[in-house]
Amino acid sequence: MLNTNTSWLAPEIMDVVRLFDFEDADFTHYFYFQGEKYINCIQYMDEIYDFCESYPTQDDVQFKRYARRSAKLAFYELLNKVTGISFPYGALTGIRPTKLAYMEEGEGRDFKELFARMHVAADNIDFVGRVMREQRPYYAAGGGQELFISLPFCPTKCRYCSFITAPISSTGQYVDDYISCLERELASLAPMLGRVNSVYIGGGTPFAISAAQLKRVYAAVAALRLPDCEYTVEAGRPDVFTREKLQLSRDFGVNRICVNPQTFSDVTLQKIGRKHTTAQTYEAYQTAKEYGFDINIDLIAGLEGEEVADFGHSLECAAALSPANITVHTLSLKAGAKLKEETRRLHIDGIGEMISLSRRVLTSAGYSPYYMYRQKYQAGGHENCGWALPGKACAYNIGVMEEISDNIAVGANAISKRVFAGQNRIERCASPKDIPTYIAKCDKIISERLKLFGIE
Numbered sequence: 331m332l333n334t335n336t337s338w339l340a341p342e343i344m345d346v347v348r349l350f351d352f353e354d355a356d357f358t359h360y361f362y363f364q365g366e367k368y369i370n371c372i373q374y375m376d377e378i379y380d381f382c383e384s385y386p387t388q389d390d391v392q393f394k395r396y397a398r399r400s401a402k403l404a405f406y407e408l409l410n411k412v413t414g415i416s417f418p419y420g421a422l423t424g425i426r427p428t429k430l431a432y433m434e435e436g437e438g439r440d441f442k443e444l445f446a447r448m449h450v451a452a453d454n455i456d457f458v459g460r461v462m463r464e465q466r467p468y469y470a471a472g473g474g475q476e477l478f479i480s481l482p483f484c485p486t487k488c489r490y491c492s493f494i495t496a497p498i499s500s501t502g503q504y505v506d507d508y509i510s511c512l513e514r515e516l517a518s519l520a521p522m523l524g525r526v527n528s529v530y531i532g533g534g535t536p537f538a539i540s541a542a543q544l545k546r547v548y549a550a551v552a553a554l555r556l557p558d559c560e561y562t563v564e565a566g567r568p569d570v571f572t573r574e575k576l577q578l579s580r581d582f583g584v585n586r587i588c589v590n591p592q593t594f595s596d597v598t599l600q601k602i603g604r605k606h607t608t609a610q611t612y613e614a615y616q617t618a619k620e621y622g623f624d625i626n627i628d629l630i631a632g633l634e635g636e637e638v639a640d641f642g643h644s645l646e647c648a649a650a651l652s653p654a655n656i657t658v659h660t661l662s663l664k665a666g667a668k669l670k671e672e673t674r675r676l677h678i679d680g681i682g683e684m685i686s687l688s689r690r691v692l693t694s695a696g697y698s699p700y701y702m703y704r705q706k707y708q709a710g711g712h713e714n715c716g717w718a719l720p721g722k723a724c725a726y727n728i729g730v731m732e733e734i735s736d737n738i739a740v741g742a743n744a745i746s747k748r749v750f751a752g753q754n755r756i757e758r759c760a761s762p763k764d765i766p767t768y769i770a771k772c773d774k775i776i777s778e779r780l781k782l783f784g785i786e
């Protein structure tokens with residue numbers, strides 16, 4: 331249990347405490363600010379630890395930022411000392427390491443110094459720098475809008491999945507009404523559209539719905555008469571791919587598609603709750619290739635029962651297909667996932683080696699890391715990373731993850747974001763996660779988003 335005299339620091343402190351799996355321990359924490367000194371005094375067991383950092387502070391925003399940083403660092407150093415354990419991103423617990431790095435650079439400092447002070451491993455400091463170099467052209471272009479359409483339906487629910495999606499066998503009765511709402515939402519966007527960089531139909535498994543239903547979604551997007559742009563459908567699992575859906579996608583201008591097997595092991599596929607085989611992954615990939623799409627393949631490091639060699643096999647299989655993108659996720663334990671009900675903490679042997687291996691294999695296959703993010707409770711404290719062949723980075727992923735463009739998002743559990751560049755400000759509106767509630771509140775969602783984008 332944490333007792334602190336500064337309650338607004340508690341969430342950040344607890345992020346570090348959870349990282350070390352020390353939620354059951356008792357800490358008493360006092361925070362003081364004197365001159366430019368940020369002082370954290372922590373009592374743990376019978377010992378008292380004092381940490382002091384100095385930062386020149388100009389305003390209240392900076393004060394809070396540095397206070398949070400100093401408190402995280404204090405707890406990280408204490409728990410590192412007590413356990414002897416260190417983590418690949420040290421005391422950085424945020425979702426977007428690149429964002430913090432850009433902020434440091436924006437204030438005229440070398441982000442590497444801050445990252446080293448936060449105990450980020452040297453190879454990860456270099457890795458973040460590599461991702462930033464790949465993103466430079468997108469930052470330079472900046473602005474614009476990304477359009478996201480949520481289709482939260484899947485054939486079955488994967489054991490590690492915390493997403494709102496449910497097996498289509500239990501939600502299929504909502505699909506037509508759900509699409510009617512998407513049609514109304516999409517039609518309402520016309521007055522707010524400017525420079526649209528990309529369209530992304532995400533899942534769930536968008537190909538889990540019928541071709542006729544998919545056609546309604548595509549037609550509603552086509553009615554917006556957007557100029558040619560990157561257009562992704564996260565088709566999803568290989569067992570729902572059909573030539574009819576692929577042809578339809580092509581006819582409506584989709585140019586990027588995701589084939590997401592997560593592993594090339596049939597044994598693992600069964601364990602994670604998938605009903606398809608690796609042979610179907612190859613078949614889906616080759617068929618999608620015939621239609622000329624850029625293809626992304628998703629993999630997960632740390633799936634149940636997999637060792638470094640198993641994950642290495644999946645990496646080699648994916649790289650041998652030479653898709654435009656390969657996205658490597660690190661398994662994370664999320665509320666709502668079946669896995670989370672059974673496991674309190676993920677301890678995966680070799681997870682660090684799996685991530686290092688992914689960097690080596692994909693780099694030597696000609697890929698570059700172009701976006702990254704982290705999640706809470708991610709095995710070993712690692713990251714998720716998108717890799718691209720030259721010229722094949724996904725603009726949607728960069729725009730949304732780095733928050734350099736507006737995200738106009740429709741459907742259940744969709745979060746629209748308006749980015750006020752230069753003001754360091756983002757405003758959001760979110761739709762309900764639950765499908766029947768989303769359908770019932772569609773009109774309200776439409777009017778809230780119009781308001782967010784300044785259209786009354």
Ligand code: SF4
Nearest residue numbers: 484487488491495534
């Ligand atoms: S396919 Fe994706 S969205 Fe669907 S249940 Fe599995 S992890 Fe979740």
